[in-house]
Amino acid sequence: MVLATDLRGTNFGQNSQYLHVWDSTNLTSFTGYRRIRMHTLNAHTWAPTAFWDASRGQYGIVYSCNSGGDVLMVNYTTDFVNVTAQQVFFSPGFGVLDGDIVVDGGTTHLYYKNLANGLLYGARSSTGAPNSFTTYTGGLRMGNAIEAPLLVKNNEGSGWRLWGDSFSPVNADYYIWSTPNIGGNSWTPLNQRDYTPPLNAKHGSIVGITDAEYNGLVSRWGNPNWVRLKSSNLPDYFVRHANSVGRIDPYPFDPYQDQLWRMVPGLADSAGVSFESVNRPGNFLRHFNYAIRLEANNGTATFRADATFYRTAGLADAAWTSLRSYNFPDRYLRHANYLLRIDPLSASSSASDRQDATFRITP
Structure with missing residues (x-):
């Protein structure tokens, strides 16, 4: 079951009484x-979620x-075709949204989000009935x-994760607490080294699926045919090209491609790797005077060499990756003042230099 907002544009002053x-x-x-x-209210309706209310034998649609x-309003249903009349589900005396x-x-x-102070809070109820919730977190x-909290029980072991969708200082960035x-x-806030926010996503939902459902999704839609390079010591920064220059910037940014x-x-050397731009096909990251640029493959041996790197265990973290130049084997891809270049590095280099040259290859 997919529930979605009937936006009618992004003007929240317009009436929108329906959900898709x-x-x-x-x-x-x-x-x-x-x-x-x-x-039938003169009101806007958005950010729906649903839960099973066992005592009623019905699903609650909260929005x-x-x-x-x-x-937060609620309607109850058994078939997501016919719904009961709306009623207030949660109204603690200040504006709330995104339950x-x-x-x-x-x-x-x-x-939920408290509109009075802009913070996310947790409330709980022993019945799940409307207007029975008490806030219990700071x-x-x-x-x-931040907005749009997502509460998820860990798949592995015990514990919980809470995701939040941040829209400042950049829009569509996700953070996690544990x-x-x-x-x-x-x-406790998690370090972004320990997770990678979804690409180009906002105000999402997280639902557990089975292995069979996952395999079916991959069979139908395929795995991503691209990768991203995430900085080890600036984990919200990703390798990108801008004006044909290789650099790292904090994601989200536009164009995200x-x-x-x-x-x-x-x-x-096919034992190594090269990085071809998705939104500028035929253009590759290559070094020139040790600086990284995005350029079209001109077919020369020099270009091919400049655009080839060997994956090695990360200089700062062996679970991550460092990229050694093919034709300058003592030099590694690293960032310096947010620009990409290749510099001579080794296990004896300073910790900060080794961190600058360590990346996670991730979807």
């Missing part, structure tokens, strides 16, 4: 498209609604502004 709905049994085909009317103030709900045992957790924020105990108030590379067998 699609059905899927396998995540590879989506059928039965329809719009369901949630209310943000600005009817005389920003509240995410997870039922864990006998507790229903609701995470406020959370990374970046300058806790071993969802019932406590001990959320500037950071996408096809990692192909090395042009000078």
